[in-house]
Amino acid sequence: MSTNTDSTYGVGSSTLGSGTVERHDHRSSTETKASTKTTEFYVFLAAVAAVVITALMVGQDENTGIDPFGALEALQYITFLAIGYMVARGLAKSGSRENYTN
Secondary structure, eight states: OEEEEETTTTEEEEEOTTSOEEEEOOOSEESSOOGGGSHHHHHHHHHHHHHHHHHHHSOOOTTTOOOSSOHHHHHHHHHHHHHHHHHHHHHHHTTOOEEOOO
């Protein structure tokens, strides 16, 4: 019996003595860590919390009545943080692997 294995994903096929091919679709690793196990996830949550707290704490100026850091600006910064988080996850997924644990 001969075996061919794609080492990238741990996927292989084997040829039995009678010439039939049996395919084994078994992956030995994930693409990357789960998002909740990464530091960028917790940094993202902390940064979003900081933006929300800052937007709530900074109020209107008593003299002008203008809110220097309002809800729209806070949403804009949260959007920028989300984009940065997605880019960071994409870069992390581009070349790392984590073995499955049994």
